[in-house]
Amino acid sequence: MIDVKLFEKILSDLIKSESGIRKVILVDRTGLTIAHASKFSYYPVDIDGIGAIASAVFVASEEQGKNLDIGELMLVTSEFEQGKIFAASCGKGVLCVITDSDVNIGMVRLLMKRAATELEKVLDEFLSEQTTLPATEEKTREKLKSALDKLEEF
């Protein structure tokens, strides 16, 4: 079974490796935020919402590439006045990096490529464990039963 701390380690290494990187989010292609890491910020951010958009935008760009027959999507870059958002494929997931505006783009690309390679393996294993997740797994059953009970209460 995969150690989920591996996600944290890879994301944390990535965020520490370049001072201009503010946030790193790993999402799957259905919009689910799997893991994230952030540097301290006073501004509260809805990570799940950002992850959902990052995934949707990346997958939509991939679709554009397919429709135009221009090959695989390497990187999506969005440039703003006060920051940049990068998104790159990592197997079944999308790695999203939020940076300051004056970040070294070449360095970010390189670091993302490295992290994406590492994440791809871990993520594939993590997601394949999920597809075989038995509904009979006792802990999960407990959670689902409890949610079912709560559902009748609200």
Next chain:
Amino acid sequence: MKKDKDGRVHFKIIFWGPSLSGKTTSLRWIYSNVSGLSKGGFTSIEDPTGRTLYFDYTPLSASGDVIFDVYTVAGQKRHKHQRKIILQGVDGIIFVADSDPSQLDANEESMEELKELLKDRLGTEVPLVIMINKRDLPNAADKEEILEKLNIATMDVPIYETIATKGIGIKRAFQAIAREVLLRKLYNLKTMT
């Protein structure tokens, strides 16, 4: 169903239906009015007139360990590609039909698109709940006429008559789809009950 790194179980539920049928209104009503649910942020990608351009999204949870990631889709015809993307990984669908008689064909087209995308998973692996919305319209189409157009007679699905602007029937419809996805995962049910 998926788990995040903290072991929380996620289910993806989508409000589907033709343009302006009340998908966003329904989700916003749940977000603003249903107590007893913990809620995350409300993310919306809309055009300058307020119509959904891509999707709305909010995570809702009745118990901390199980989260319903609830989405709406953009209903306009030209947003078909976006809908297909949002549909990935879906666990349950709430179809929002419009009671306006002029929207009968739009209801049908939207349902046909959904059937085409999910094929035989719809109503089996992916449970479906129908909301017949805008029942307060003075000229609302007959319920049977709307259902006939949707062509879902072979699927025994829960049907709710709703008024999203007033929240009537919305909570029950959401509870129904949440219950369906949980039961389906718990007992591995393949057909609608």
